[in-house]
Amino acid sequence: MYSSSFEILGRMVKASPYVPYELGKYVTFILIVIGLFKSKKVGTTGMVIFLFLLPSILLGLTYYSSYKDMIFNVLGIVNIALGIALFAYQKITTKQLLFLLRLLVLPLTSILAYSIIRSPNFEDVTFELGANNLVGGFGSNQIATIFGIAFFVLYLLYNKNIPFSGFSKWFDILIIILFLIYGLLTFSRGGMLAGFLGVFFLIYFQLIASKKIVNLLYAILAVSIFGIALYGVNEITDGNLLLRYSGETHGTIVGSKEKDLNQLTSGRSEIFFEDLDLFNDNIFLGVGVSQSVYKRNNTIGTSTHVEFSRLLSEHGLFGLLICIIFIYLLVIGFINGYKSFFNSVIFILYFIGFFTTFHAATRTFVSPLFMPFIVIGQLSRNEYVEKNKKLDS
Numbered sequence: 404m405y406s407s408s409f410e411i412l413g414r415m416v417k418a419s420p421y422v423p424y425e426l427g428k429y430v431t432f433i434l435i436v437i438g439l440f441k442s443k444k445v446g447t448t449g450m451v452i453f454l455f456l457l458p459s460i461l462l463g464l465t466y467y468s469s470y471k472d473m474i475f476n477v478l479g480i481v482n483i484a485l486g487i488a489l490f491a492y493q494k495i496t497t498k499q500l501l502f503l504l505r506l507l508v509l510p511l512t513s514i515l516a517y518s519i520i521r522s523p524n525f526e527d528v529t530f531e532l533g534a535n536n537l538v539g540g541f542g543s544n545q546i547a548t549i550f551g552i553a554f555f556v557l558y559l560l561y562n563k564n565i566p567f568s569g570f571s572k573w574f575d576i577l578i579i580i581l582f583l584i585y586g587l588l589t590f591s592r593g594g595m596l597a598g599f600l601g602v603f604f605l606i607y608f609q610l611i612a613s614k615k616i617v618n619l620l621y622a623i624l625a626v627s628i629f630g631i632a633l634y635g636v637n638e639i640t641d642g643n644l645l646l647r648y649s650g651e652t653h654g655t656i657v658g659s660k661e662k663d664l665n666q667l668t669s670g671r672s673e674i675f676f677e678d679l680d681l682f683n684d685n686i687f688l689g690v691g692v693s694q695s696v697y698k699r700n701n702t703i704g705t706s707t708h709v710e711f712s713r714l715l716s717e718h719g720l721f722g723l724l725i726c727i728i729f730i731y732l733l734v735i736g737f738i739n740g741y742k743s744f745f746n747s748v749i750f751i752l753y754f755i756g757f758f759t760t761f762h763a764a765t766r767t768f769v770s771p772l773f774m775p776f777i778v779i780g781q782l783s784r785n786e787y788v789e790k791n792k793k794l795d796s
Contacts, residue, residue: 404507406430407768411549412514415521415541427768428478435482438489446491446778452484452728455721463691463717476693476717479765480710480725483756486775494782497745501565504556508567511553512578514539518546518585525588530640532652534591534669543589544763550586551598552755552769554579558602558628559748562609562621576628583632588639590647593762597755599629604754608740608747671708671762673701678712682719689719710760710770729774733757736777745781753777 407430413422423429439445460477495503518539525537534543557579560567568574586595602625609618637644646656650667664672677699681690690698695716696706707713711729714722736750756773765771 404503404772405510407772408507408510408514408549410768411541411545412510412517414545415514415517415539425474425478428474428482428771431482431486431768431771432478435485435489439485442489442492444492446488448728448732448778449484449486449488449491449775452487452725453481455725456481456484456718458721459689459692459718462688463694472693475766476713479767479771480714482771483765483774486771487778490775490779492780494780496782497748499782500745500748501560501563505560505565505567508553508556511549511582514546514549515553515578515582515585519581522585522588525639530590530643532590532643532647532656534589538585538589543591544594545767546594547586547589547591548594548597548759548763548767548769550582550589551594551596552601553582554586554595554598555601555605555751555755557582558625559605561624562605579628580632583629584636587632587636587644590644592648594759597758600758601751601755602629604740604751605747608744611741612744612747670702670705674699674705674707675709675712677702678707678709678716681716682712682722685716685719687719689715689717689722692717706766707764708762710764713764729757732777743781749776749779 407427409422410424410426410428413419413426414424456477460473463473521539522537528537536543538546557567557575561572561575561579566572566575568578583595586598589595606618606622606625610622633644650662652666655662655666678695681695681698689695695713696704699705707716711726714725716722718725733753736746736753740747740750752773753776756770759767759769759773763769
């Protein structure tokens with residue numbers, strides 16, 4: 404949890420190869436494999452997903468120009484499969500879960516600090532209606548993704564009265580607002596929406612489980628923090644932020660382009676539908692891992708941003724089965740989310756990872772790290788005491 408996000412900082416400061424470009428995937432894979440060898444039981448669902456991936460990996464072996472093709476395209480989904488296999492028989496306490504999430508955000512503050520230092524004076528910038536690299540001089544989609552996650556996790560910790568900074572609650576709120584402001588300034592929508600939806604689901608589950616006034620106050624706080632950040636950034640950008648989130652571009656405003664699905668999704672829908680065409684033509688095994696980018700027509704050379712369409716085009720029927728499993732886990736997780744606070748957080752983590760696959764595929768550390776949590780169990784107080792007794796003995 405702590406080391407995975409360092410790949411983003413490494414990319415920002417151009418530290419490769421000293422900090423590998425795909426560091427989060429390497430670390431996650433190595434630790435999961437070690438865990439699997441040490442575990443007495445592994446989850447069937449995760450191993451089935453892994454086996455479904457193998458045919459397309461073997462099919463694509465003859466096309467790989469370098470090992471980086473495999474790492475970039477398939478290691479993320481492999482980590483999800485093996486992570487689900489590992490976590491199926493693991494249990495942690497709610498306290499341990501919140502500790503892990505706090506551990507995740509700690510290095511993100513370094514990225515926030517670097518972004519603040521390296522970013523220009525935004526009042527002097529003319530914002531265009533598209534994602535930008537102004538925040539820290541790096542990729543907007545990745546920055547928005549991790550800042551959206553930071554917003555959710557910090558709000559969650561504040562909601563449970565767990566200090567983050569160690570100074571005061573007001574300082575924690577300031578950090579939340581800074582993550583929000585700089586995430587919104589990227590003009591990249593997917594990552595920020597994931598964080599907003601995570602907070603929404605947390606509020607929703609809390610209000611359903613307990614209609615206490617304190618939960619309503621926390622909901623009002625979340626809306627207020629978001630409103631302040633949204634208003635501030637919209638003012639800084641001369642109203643362009645809200646235009647961006649409503650799907651407007653320079654072309655739609657001047658009338659040279661129509662606002663359609665492809666425009667709203669920044670070209671992702673065209674790639675998605677071309678991937679579906681590849682699936683239709685190669686239903687059984689797909690075209691092989693990493694090959695969809697070379698076999699499309701209008702979007703050739705462009706990486707897939709939606710993992711589900713990549714699974715279909717490159718893995719065929721096996722990819723379809725994997726998609727069905729992921730959707731099934733999402734539905735079961737949502738239903739279980741009503742049962743306890745622990746279950747609701749587990750579902751939200753899975754949902755954020757799931758949602759991220761629709762705008763960044765599995766290329767970031769987020770989905771491989773978050774999605775396996777859906778199968779992890781809660782350790783009861785009695786089990787925790789008994790476990791510690793065995794360790795002491």
